[in-house]
Amino acid sequence: MGSNFTQEQFDSRMGSDQRALISQLLNGPLRPMVERMLPRRVDGMFEKFMSATPIEDVRKIYANWLFDGKSRDTTTIPLGPAGTLEQIKVPFVTVENLGYFNLHQFGSYELFEKACTPADNKWLILAQPTYDLPVFSWQGEALAFFDHLLYGTENGYSQQAAVRYWVEGAERFEEAATFPPARAKTIRLELESAGADTAVHRLVPGGAAEGSNSWAAVPIGLPVLGGLEDVANPTLAFELLVTEEMLLAGAVTAHLRFSCNEIDSYVVARLSRVDTAGERHHLSLGALRPAGRTVDLGAGSAVEIAVNSGDRRPLVPGRPVDLRFSLTPAPTLLLVGDRLRLDVASRTDLLRKGVGEGFAHFDLPVPPYLSRNTLHFGGGSWIEVDRN
DSSP, rough: OOOTTTTHHHOOOOOOOHHHHHHHHHHHTTTTHHHHHHHHHHHHHHHEEEEEEHHHHHHHHIIIIIIIOSSSTOOSSSOSSGGGGGOOOOOOEOOOOOOOOSSSTTTHHHHHOOOOOOGGGGEEEOOOOOOOOSTTTTTTHHHHHHHHHHOOSSSSSGOOSSSEEEEOOOOOEEESSSSSOOOOOOEEEEOOOOOSSEEEEEESSSOSSEEEEEEEETTTTTTOTHHHHHHHEEEEEEEEEOOEEEEEEEEEEEEEEEESSSOOEEEEEEEEEEEESSSSEEEEEEEEEEGOOOOOOTBBBBOOOOBBBTSSSOOOOOOOEEEEEOOOOOOOOOOOTTEEEEEEEEEGGTTOOOGGGGGOOOOOOOOOOOOOOOEEEEESSSEEEEEE
16 A cells, blocks of 8 residues: 555556556666665665555555454455356466465465366466566566467467476475375474473474463564563474475465463464574465454365454453464475474564565554463474475
């Protein structure tokens, strides 16, 4: 809203010829300079967008989302085609950027899975995380698709695999007929305590010991004493040491046995690969408001647990509940000596990466409660990933 819908943007609206000329320049002679400058400036650009004032009509829409649109019956956001995807029969190719955690992170998978387009006329591409302005990366793909579809050009597009997905760590594309790939086998890693809350805890293949660990939830922007994080840890961390090479590609699911000493909070989970040099590679992110934890069984896909956030059930302080939600898919190659790491917190700014690093992610508002949040182990808390 702060980038596209300010009065300045409306006043400077360009004609189609101007836009075409600028596109030719930015994607032609000036392209190398743009690629050098953009990563250094994009985080500052996003801060500017967030502080901008949109036009009044857009602010009214935003006010409805914040204050009035608490359910699907009261929101002004249209329902969209999610419930009628089976009516789609036209050929298509859909590209998902694996770094766009806040933008359309599950729609491509549901479209590819549920559309009734013949299997040999639909394609899904999971692209490496990148933030690109102007969005030029996949226009060549689009041209090849339309040349094949509309002109019958023998350019090899009909022989493309139905699914191509980027594998972090291997730095290459893999191919499959479906996503998750048919060969994928789900493995469960249970959460287990390693002692003090601030320790790095364990992900174990099964049989986790009973126990619990907690973290402190402080809503973003709330004024608190300096140094509070030193005495009240804001995150929990869990790791699995990789002892044999494995490729993960498919759904990433969290099931957390959770309690809180307030009536609501926020839970953010992040999956990473830590290589043998100790560098962390950002993979996957998911979030859930515990009071809006009801699973919508009629929606979602093989990689998404859809949640009806309008069905709110306030927590009873101290009483555990089960939270089940999806993290974004994150194909990755784990090598011997790597560590698969899960981090849990209550704010996105504690776990996200910058847009300049390829991850388009924005800080999310959270319920305004200072709370102590606890995960309970012994079979009640785990993550599942698809191994290929």
